[in-house]
Amino acid sequence: MPNKFLSNDNQRGPKVERLFTQLAPRYDLANDLQSFGLHRLWKRRAVRLALRGAPANTRVLDLCCGTGDMTFEARRQGAALAVGADFAQAMLDVAQQRRNTAGAEAFFARGDALRLPFADASFDAVTIGYGLRNVADIEQCLREMLRVLRPGGRLVILDFGKPANQLVRALYAGYLRAVLPVMGWLFHREPQTYLYIIESLRTFPAQRGIEAMMHRLGMANVRVFNPLLGTMGINYGERA
Numbered sequence: 001m002p003n004k005f006l007s008n009d010n011q012r013g014p015k016v017e018r019l020f021t022q023l024a025p026r027y028d029l030a031n032d033l034q035s036f037g038l039h040r041l042w043k044r045r046a047v048r049l050a051l052r053g054a055p056a057n058t059r060v061l062d063l064c065c066g067t068g069d070m071t072f073e074a075r076r077q078g079a080a081l082a083v084g085a086d087f088a089q090a091m092l093d094v095a096q097q098r099r100n101t102a103g104a105e106a107f108f109a110r111g112d113a114l115r116l117p118f119a120d121a122s123f124d125a126v127t128i129g130y131g132l133r134n135v136a137d138i139e140q141c142l143r144e145m146l147r148v149l150r151p152g153g154r155l156v157i158l159d160f161g162k163p164a165n166q167l168v169r170a171l172y173a174g175y176l177r178a179v180l181p182v183m184g185w186l187f188h189r190e191p192q193t194y195l196y197i198i199e200s201l202r203t204f205p206a207q208r209g210i211e212a213m214m215h216r217l218g219m220a221n222v223r224v225f226n227p228l229l230g231t232m233g234i235n236y237g238e239r240a
C-alpha cells in the first residue's frame with residue numbers, strides 16, 4: 001500500500017510538510033525513543049565535522065532544521081551565527097520555543113530547501129540532518145546548499161544510511177519494520193506516519209549515492225562516514 005505522506009511528483013513537498021506539521025509536537029520524544037538517544041551523538045559528530053578548526057566568526061546554516069537540534073549544537077560548538085531553515089512552521093515553532101526556554105542565540109527562518117531565501121556564498125558551513133531524504137529533487141537541493149556556501153565552505157549531510165553488509169542491512173530493516181508502525185500508532189493513531197521513513201529510504205541514494213553526486217558537482221575533499229555500521233551515513237565535502 002503506498003504511503004499517504006510520500007509521492008514522487010509535485011505533491012511531495014506539500015505532503016512532507018503536512019507530515020512534519022503532524023509530527024512536530026512529539027518529534028523530539030519520538031527521535032529519542034526510536035534511536036535510544038543515539039541521534040544526539042550522530043548530530044554532534046556531524047556538526048563537529050562542519051566546525052572543527054573553524055574560525056570564531058563562522059556562520060552556519062542548518063537546513064531542514066526541524067526543531068533545531070543541529071542549529072543549537074552549532075552554537076554550542078562555537079559558531080558565531082547559526083540559522084535554522086525549514087518549510088514546516090510547526091517544527092520551527094517548537095525550535096523557537098526551545099530557543100526561548102534555553103536562551104540560546106539561534107535564528108530560525110521559514111524556507112524551501114529547493115529555493116533557499118539566502119544570498120550566494122552567505123555561509124561558511126551548511127549542515128542538513130535527516131532532511132535530504134525528504135526533498136523532491138536531491139541534486140537541486142545540493143546545488144542550493146552549494147550556492148549559499150562560500151568557496152571552501154563545508155557541507156555536512158547526516159541521514160539514514162544503507163549498510164554495505166547484507167546481514168546488518170536485513171537486521172536494520174527488520175528493526176524499522178517492527179518498531180515504526182507501533183510508534184506511529186502509539187503517538188498518532190496512524191502507523192503510516194513513521195513508516196514514511198522506510199518508504200523514503202527506497203529511492204534515497206544514501207551515503208554512497210550522495211558521495212557520487214558530490215563528486216559530480218565538483219566538490220573537494222569528499223568523505224563518507226558510517227556510524228553504527230552504516231545504518232547512518234554522514235557525507236562531508238567542501239565547495240571547490
Ligand SMILES: C[S@@+](CC[C@H](N)C(=O)[O-])C[C@H]1O[C@@H](n2cnc3c(N)ncnc32)[C@H](O)[C@@H]1O
Nearest residue numbers: 020064065066086087088091112113129130134
Ligand atoms: C526528519 S526532520 C529532521 C529535523 C532535524 N534536522 C533533525 O535532525 O532532528 C526533516 C525536516 O525537513 C523538513 N523539510 C523536508 N523537506 C523540506 C524542504 N523541501 N524544505 C525545507 N524543509 C524541508 C521537514 O519539515 C522536517 O522538519
